[in-house]
Amino acid sequence: METLLAFVIGALVAVAVYQLQRRDLVRMVIGIVILSNAVNLLLFTLGRMTRAEAPLIEIGAKLPPEGSANPLSQALILTAIVIGFGLLAFSLVLVYRAYRSLDTVDAQDFVELEFDDA
Amino acid sequence: MRLSLILRTAARLLVPLMILFSVFLMLRGHNEAGGGFIGGLVGASAFALYAMAYGTKDARRALYADPRTLMASGVGIALVSALIPLFSGAPFFKGLWTTLPGGLKLGTPILFDIGVYLLVVGMTLVVIYELDDDGLSLFPRENRRGTTPSSS
Amino acid sequence: MDADLLLILPLVLPLAAAVLALLFRNVPRVQAGINLISMSGVLAASLGLLAIINEQGIQAFASGGWPAPFGIVLVADYLSVIMLIVSAIIGVAVAVYAIPNIDTERVHFGFYPFMNLLMLGINGSFLTGDLFNLYVWFEVMLISSFVLIVLGNTEDQLAGAVKYVMINLVSSLFFLTGAGLVYGTAGTLNMAELSLVLNEVESSGLVTIISMMFLISFGIKAALFPLFFWLPASYHTPPAAVSAFFAGLLTKVGVYAMIRVFTLLFTQDIGYTHTTMLMWVAGLTMVTGVLGAAAQNDFRRVLSFHIVSQIGYMIMGLAIYTPLALIGAVFYIIHHIIVKANLFLVSGVAQRLGGSFSLKKLKGLYAHHPGLAILFLIPAFSLAGFPPLSGFWAKLVLAKAGIEAGAYGIVAVAIAVGLFTMFSMTKIWVKAFLPGSSEPGAASENGTPERTPMTMGTRLMYVPIAALAAVTIMISVFAGPVFDLAERSANELSDSSAYIEAVLGHEEPAADPYTRLDLDRRSGGVHAR
Numbered sequence: 001m002e003t004l005l006a007f008v009i010g011a012l013v014a015v016a017v018y019q020l021q022r023r024d025l026v027r028m029v030i031g032i033v034i035l036s037n038a039v040n041l042l043l044f045t046l047g048r049m050t051r052a053e054a055p056l057i058e059i060g061a062k063l064p065p066e067g068s069a070n071p072l073s074q075a076l077i078l079t080a081i082v083i084g085f086g087l088l089a090f091s092l093v094l095v096y097r098a099y100r101s102l103d104t105v106d107a108q109d110f111v112e113l114e115f116d117d118a
Numbered sequence: 119m120r121l122s123l124i125l126r127t128a129a130r131l132l133v134p135l136m137i138l139f140s141v142f143l144m145l146r147g148h149n150e151a152g153g154g155f156i157g158g159l160v161g162a163s164a165f166a167l168y169a170m171a172y173g174t175k176d177a178r179r180a181l182y183a184d185p186r187t188l189m190a191s192g193v194g195i196a197l198v199s200a201l202i203p204l205f206s207g208a209p210f211f212k213g214l215w216t217t218l219p220g221g222l223k224l225g226t227p228i229l230f231d232i233g234v235y236l237l238v239v240g241m242t243l244v245v246i247y248e249l250d251d252d253g254l255s256l257f258p259r260e261n262r263r264g265t266t267p268s269s270s
Numbered sequence: 271m272d273a274d275l276l277l278i279l280p281l282v283l284p285l286a287a288a289v290l291a292l293l294f295r296n297v298p299r300v301q302a303g304i305n306l307i308s309m310s311g312v313l314a315a316s317l318g319l320l321a322i323i324n325e326q327g328i329q330a331f332a333s334g335g336w337p338a339p340f341g342i343v344l345v346a347d348y349l350s351v352i353m354l355i356v357s358a359i360i361g362v363a364v365a366v367y368a369i370p371n372i373d374t375e376r377v378h379f380g381f382y383p384f385m386n387l388l389m390l391g392i393n394g395s396f397l398t399g400d401l402f403n404l405y406v407w408f409e410v411m412l413i414s415s416f417v418l419i420v421l422g423n424t425e426d427q428l429a430g431a432v433k434y435v436m437i438n439l440v441s442s443l444f445f446l447t448g449a450g451l452v453y454g455t456a457g458t459l460n461m462a463e464l465s466l467v468l469n470e471v472e473s474s475g476l477v478t479i480i481s482m483m484f485l486i487s488f489g490i491k492a493a494l495f496p497l498f499f500w501l502p503a504s505y506h507t508p509p510a511a512v513s514a515f516f517a518g519l520l521t522k523v524g525v526y527a528m529i530r531v532f533t534l535l536f537t538q539d540i541g542y543t544h545t546t547m548l549m550w551v552a553g554l555t556m557v558t559g560v561l562g563a564a565a566q567n568d569f570r571r572v573l574s575f576h577i578v579s580q581i582g583y584m585i586m587g588l589a590i591y592t593p594l595a596l597i598g599a600v601f602y603i604i605h606h607i608i609v610k611a612n613l614f615l616v617s618g619v620a621q622r623l624g625g626s627f628s629l630k631k632l633k634g635l636y637a638h639h640p641g642l643a644i645l646f647l648i649p650a651f652s653l654a655g656f657p658p659l660s661g662f663w664a665k666l667v668l669a670k671a672g673i674e675a676g677a678y679g680i681v682a683v684a685i686a687v688g689l690f691t692m693f694s695m696t697k698i699w700v701k702a703f704l705p706g707s708s709e710p711g712a713a714s715e716n717g718t719p720e721r722t723p724m725t726m727g728t729r730l731m732y733v734p735i736a737a738l739a740a741v742t743i744m745i746s747v748f749a750g751p752v753f754d755l756a757e758r759s760a761n762e763l764s765d766s767s768a769y770i771e772a773v774l775g776h777e778e779p780a781a782d783p784y785t786r787l788d789l790d791r792r793s794g795g796v797h798a799r
Binding site for chain 2: 274275278282285286288289290292293295331332333334335380383
């Protein structure tokens with residue numbers, strides 16, 4: 001299972017890197033979304049895969065039952081998803097705003113804008 | 119986008135249900151799947167649906183409070199829930215519980231979740247309304263009767 | 271006061287201030303007041319924390335009452351507290367400066383709440399003892415800085431912000447990947463425990479690879495050599511108050527994280543990570559930054575490139591990795607934050623009086639505003655390392671450390687870059703402050719423009735500039751005590767046992783059952799507990 005997920009993560013990262021290298025800003029945002037999902041999946045895999053069993057500690061015991069799912073990596077992913085959600089919302093609005101006032105979503109135009117006034 | 123009669127009728131039914139469901143999700147989050155974040159998202163989508171049916175102007179009016187006030191009070195409530203333990207000598211952010219007569223348990227984690235709920239509703243709505251003010255045509259711009267299109 | 275309370279105050283105060291400022295969003299004066307109170311409060315709390323650390327050593331606080339490896343700990347050692355104090359000083363200065371500098375529209379759209387959230391993220395990054403929590407604080411800081419950099423919506427700002435946002439999002443994902451890999455390898459995210467566990471991992475090559483993830487991520491945030499392009503592309507676009515705050519603090523949070531990670535966690539293969547990678551990166555950062563500055567004609571773009579070159583000095587201290595070099599790095603950070611923020615503040619006043627940030631348009635400020643000229647010269651000379659100002663002492667310590675460690679190449683680079691810095695500062699001085707050569711259409715025949723009348727607001731902007739200049743002079747005059755403080759923090763950095771003990775106590779830390787069942791690193795550790 002871990003091997004399969006490793007390939008999935010690899011494929012996702014490859015797609016994301018391809019998108020990040022496009023000149024279209026919207027595609028770059030999509031690339032970042034895919035990359036962040038790849039990283040979330042990586043976090044999930046690194047927490048070790050087990051058959052799903054709730055990590056509830058029995059009364060009196062100190063450790064969750066063996067073979068239960070790892071709650072920490074899930075907590076990490078949840079946090080990362082929430083943060084990613086906020087950042088995605090922001091960057092979409094930003095790209096939209098930039099498009100409205102600069103009338104372009106081409107990364108090359110942004111490079112030229114920088115050297116215009118120098 | 120134009121006003122749709124079907125959407126308006128459906129929204130009238132769905133919006134209260136969605137808000138109820140969002141509160142349910144928030145409270146359920148303590149022991150089972152759910153929580154302030156997901157509840158807040160559902161709550162915000164209720165108002166987003168309302169805005170899609172009636173326009174953001176009406177949606178703002180239906181919410182009463184400014185979404186930014188919601189955000190501020192959400193963070194404020196969460197902060198208070200983290201500070202409460204300090205008054206009883208427990209460390210910052212410690213979850214404290216008290217049992218009301220009747221067996222209902224109340225504690226600072228619930229307060230925290232309510233704060234998260236309000237924050238998420240507020241933040242999502244700020245983003246959505248902001249996009250509308252910016253001229254993204256997601257929402258109807260006509261008034262309720264659909265006769266005079268507003269300028270902008 | 272209680273140490274635990276002092277530890278959380280730098281987080282609680284800005285958050286509470288952000289909430290209040292958002293509630294009073296229609297009353298700018300109240301917001302400005304709240305902001306000033308919160309920043310001063312953070313400064314007071316940080317100073318109190320320093321006093322406590324002086325007496326009782328490193329302070330750790332387990333939030334929610336969960337003990338160290340399980341819960342999130344806040345840790346304050348000398349380095350954290352020094353960073354807290356210096357950034358709070360900048361916070362107070364910018365809080366005053368912002369009152370005349372930030373227009374009502376920006377205030378209306380939430381300048382003060384986001385200023386406080388940014389402060390919250392910065393303070394959290396300095397205080398946390400948990401790697402994943404550090405990521406969260408970085409994000410708090412980033413998202414607030416995103417908002418602050420576009421606030422106002424001018425075309426320049428949007429163009430700069432797109433670059434700033436995109437590259438920083440990628441950097442965060444590198445950080446997250448690194449944190450995930452660390453957890454997968456070591457089974458913990460608590461930095462004190464990691465410091466113990468990472469040394470026991472058999473495949474140290476893997477740890478080195480993970481450390482490179484962090485180098486890239488923090489390298490983007492700190493604007494290191496191949497990854498610095500976003501900084502000069504964006505820092506000159508927002509109002510001076512914002513860019514001064516950014517210039518003083520944001521990249522330095524990256525440097526702080528790098529120092530923390532490369533002294534506490536990744537010390538397995540110093541020959542490669544520090545002596546090779548960091549050393550080359552430091553040298554190239556210094557050189558490219560200073561050469562980039564030479565080609566610029568905008569007051570703030572020149573300063574932006576100098577941030578890059580100065581970051582090189584701090585990383586140089588980390589790369590040499592002797593106690594003296596670490597002292598140099600810490601001293602350099604203290605000096606640099608104050609000086610660099612101050613120069614950006616000066617640029618804002620120059621823009622107000624001269625009408626532009628462009629060095630082609632500014633001229634003759636000295637004739638009518640000699641006070642500003644002198645206030646520019648203090649941080650400018652200090653930045654270039656002119657004796658006896660603070661920059662000189664910082665560079666002296668670093669050069670001495672370099673020579674003692676036999677790293678002659680980097681010392682030569684550092685000294686050469688210092689000279690070039692002098693050149694850039696002279697360029698600003700000549701173009702902005704001295705009368706310009708008589709161009710056609712100049713305001714008057716001797717090249718001096720008309721005197722711009724001083725308003726109340728401009729006078730108010732002088733106050734923080736003068737105060738920061740005074741701090742620079744204090745650091746220069748009392749270099750001994752500051753050096754002492756840096757030395758204490760360097761001692762803690764070179765020997766992390768005090769840090770680990772403060773966080774974990776004497777007990778052998780418990781093992782995480784999920785990632786260590788199959789690794790079985792600590793024999794019997796899993797089921798014995």
